[in-house]
Amino acid sequence: MPSATLLGQALISGVLAGGMYGLLAMGLSLSWGLLRLVNLSHFALAFLSAYIVYELGTKYGVAPWWSAAMVVPVMFGVGAAQYWLFDRFHVNELASLLITFSFAVIVEAGIQIYWTADYRRFETHYSTLSFKVGPFFVPVLELVLCVVASVLAWGTWMWLRKTYVGKGLRAAAEDADIAAAYGVDHRKLAYLLSGIGAAYAGIAGTFIALIATLAPAQIWAWLGVVFAVVIIGRLGNPLGALLAGMLIGASESLAMAVLSPAWAPVVSFSVLIVILLWDPEWL
Amino acid sequence: MWVGQALARRARWRWAEIVFWLAAFAALFLPAGRHLILNEIAILALFALSLDLILGYAGIISLGHAAFLGLGAYAAGLLAKHVTDDPTVGLALATVAAASLGFATSFLVLRGSDLTRLMVTLGVAMLLGELANALPDLTGGADGLQGVTMGPLLGLFEFDLYGRVAYAYSLTTLFVLMLVARAVVYSPFGLSLMAIRRNRLRASALGVPVHKRLIAVYTLAAAFAGAAGALLAQTTAFVSLDFFEFHRSADVLLVLIIGGAGWLYGGILGAVLYEALQDALAAVTPEYWQFWIGLFLVAFVMLGRERLTGGMRGLLARFGR
Numbered sequence: 300m301p302s303a304t305l306l307g308q309a310l311i312s313g314v315l316a317g318g319m320y321g322l323l324a325m326g327l328s329l330s331w332g333l334l335r336l337v338n339l340s341h342f343a344l345a346f347l348s349a350y351i352v353y354e355l356g357t358k359y360g361v362a363p364w365w366s367a368a369m370v371v372p373v374m375f376g377v378g379a380a381q382y383w384l385f386d387r388f389h390v391n392e393l394a395s396l397l398i399t400f401s402f403a404v405i406v407e408a409g410i411q412i413y414w415t416a417d418y419r420r421f422e423t424h425y426s427t428l429s430f431k432v433g434p435f436f437v438p439v440l441e442l443v444l445c446v447v448a449s450v451l452a453w454g455t456w457m458w459l460r461k462t463y464v465g466k467g468l469r470a471a472a473e474d475a476d477i478a479a480a481y482g483v484d485h486r487k488l489a490y491l492l493s494g495i496g497a498a499y500a501g502i503a504g505t506f507i508a509l510i511a512t513l514a515p516a517q518i519w520a521w522l523g524v525v526f527a528v529v530i531i532g533r534l535g536n537p538l539g540a541l542l543a544g545m546l547i548g549a550s551e552s553l554a555m556a557v558l559s560p561a562w563a564p565v566v567s568f569s570v571l572i573v574i575l576l577w578d579p580e581w582l
Numbered sequence: 583m584w585v586g587q588a589l590a591r592r593a594r595w596r597w598a599e600i601v602f603w604l605a606a607f608a609a610l611f612l613p614a615g616r617h618l619i620l621n622e623i624a625i626l627a628l629f630a631l632s633l634d635l636i637l638g639y640a641g642i643i644s645l646g647h648a649a650f651l652g653l654g655a656y657a658a659g660l661l662a663k664h665v666t667d668d669p670t671v672g673l674a675l676a677t678v679a680a681a682s683l684g685f686a687t688s689f690l691v692l693r694g695s696d697l698t699r700l701m702v703t704l705g706v707a708m709l710l711g712e713l714a715n716a717l718p719d720l721t722g723g724a725d726g727l728q729g730v731t732m733g734p735l736l737g738l739f740e741f742d743l744y745g746r747v748a749y750a751y752s753l754t755t756l757f758v759l760m761l762v763a764r765a766v767v768y769s770p771f772g773l774s775l776m777a778i779r780r781n782r783l784r785a786s787a788l789g790v791p792v793h794k795r796l797i798a799v800y801t802l803a804a805a806f807a808g809a810a811g812a813l814l815a816q817t818t819a820f821v822s823l824d825f826f827e828f829h830r831s832a833d834v835l836l837v838l839i840i841g842g843a844g845w846l847y848g849g850i851l852g853a854v855l856y857e858a859l860q861d862a863l864a865a866v867t868p869e870y871w872q873f874w875i876g877l878f879l880v881a882f883v884m885l886g887r888e889r890l891t892g893g894m895r896g897l898l899a900r901f902g903r
């Protein structure tokens with residue numbers, strides 16, 4: 300059994316790493332839960348953003364936050380454009396799955412053509428910054444990511460609960476026809492939401508560029524875990540997605556410390572299946 | 583009597599079907615060179631047929647059908663490596679193994695809505711893939727299962743380099759399982775499945791034991807997919823973690839949608855079209871074919887799905903008269 304310090308450290312890194320799962324899950328959860336569109340290309344958009352941030356940073360020396368300021372609005376546009384396609388061709392859930400999968404394949408191929416299949420790493424001094432709390436190290440970048448994810452999750456949650464726009468969206472997800480009868484313009488809201496979801500992918504992508512090593516095939520690496528996070532966190536609930544992300548992150552990290560790295564993903568899927576079997580009320 | 587007659591009419595062999603199978607078996611006598619890809623098509627078709635049983639006939643969308651393909655492949659591969667190199671024994675064992683997994687997970691799949699179902703199927707496939715990765719002593723881990731050598735088929739036919747025996751083996755398996763699928767789908771059992779797909783609540787009100795039927799068909803589909811996995815492992819003499827990958831599950835879903843779900847031959851038609859398209863694109867643009875296939879699929883699902891497969895089905899039905 301590893302020492303208490305190691306376990307504590309594993310827990311901290313796990314929760315912080317879970318922030319990334321949460322951030323990726325949020326956009327997916329919104330479009331799945333409120334628009335009934337399963338957007339597999341979410342990961343592709345995140346990685347495309349990451350590559351753009353990498354490109355701007357390494358070739359032109361643009362600071363990551365400036366790149367993010369450019370990439371995020373572009374992604375918002377991409378998300379809205381995607382919704383236009385779905386709306387125009389009356390795409391249902393199953394078809395949205397297939398189309399966005401194909402869309403992800405296109406983006407993956409595009410990345411491969413432009414950046415090749417080689418591993419890319421955006422070296423910055425941020426990635427090594429950390430500070431010490433008692434015996435534990437806290438990486439600054441992951442902490443910032445977690446703070447950003449929390450602010451976004453909480454903000455989106457409040458937006459959906461308190462504002463008329465948010466309430467309209469939830470009403471339309473519940474029953475589009477009745478909501479329309481009460482004057483909710485579902486379409487306009489859906490464009491907005493689809494754009495926001497993709498914008499979150501852009502934000503996640505910026506952090507991916509700073510934290511992870513990039514390769515085209517990595518697009519698919521997080522799919523399973525993030526899907527699990529979306530379901531555990533309840534569809535359409537950004538706060539739930541964040542908490543579930545942290546839960547999965549922490550359990551993976553603990554499994555890594557106690558068992559071995561190879562067992563970490565096994566644990567996260569087991570957590571998912573146990574929760575689905577248990578079938579709690581909040582699911 | 584009336585229902586029986588209607589069922590018998592539906593189950594009748596159509597001319598197009600007979601012609602198709604004759605052509606498929608006649609392809610065995612083509613000069614060597616195309617049998618490897620034909621073998622691949624036959625296996626993909628079997629895999630898609632298995633998905634058609636649950637998607638087309640029971641309305642269950644699965645994002646993790648590769649779980650059964652992978653399990654069947656590893657079962658057949660491990661058996662060949664450690665116990666016996668008889669392919670038919672491996673095929674049988676893989677089918678049974680996958681069916682058991684299908685039976686066990688069907689209870690999970692029945693829970694919850696369509697959406698959680700997507701997740702459960704995906705989760706099971708991912709879990710198995712990660713397990714295979716975490717147990718390198720058994721599965722070879724990321725290196726894959728190497729050193730799978732097969733004995734002669736039925737003790738008579740050695741697998742050749744050109745894939746002729748492999749194609750004969752896969753095609754025969756596909757044919758036999760198609761006979762099984764036909765028998766199942768055109769039976770009262772198959773009718774009750776379609777009733778469940780159209781309206782679950784009403785079907786159960788009519789006295790259809792919904793859960794039992796779904797468990798049965800999910801188990802059957804898993805068995806088919808396991809057989810496809812065994813064929814793939816045996817004819818390529820290799821098994822890797824890639825068999826569990828999400829790409830496999832998504833590809834087979836696309837293949838089935840291309841061919842059209844719910845008429846048994848959709849998997850075969852889709853597999854032929856998909857492989858032919860891939861082959862042609864790879865020949866024209868070896869670097870960018872993935873890009874084009876992605877683009878084609880987007881366009882296809884959005885625009886042509888109903889029209890194309892509807893048209894093809896109409897054509898086949900007309901020829902069938």
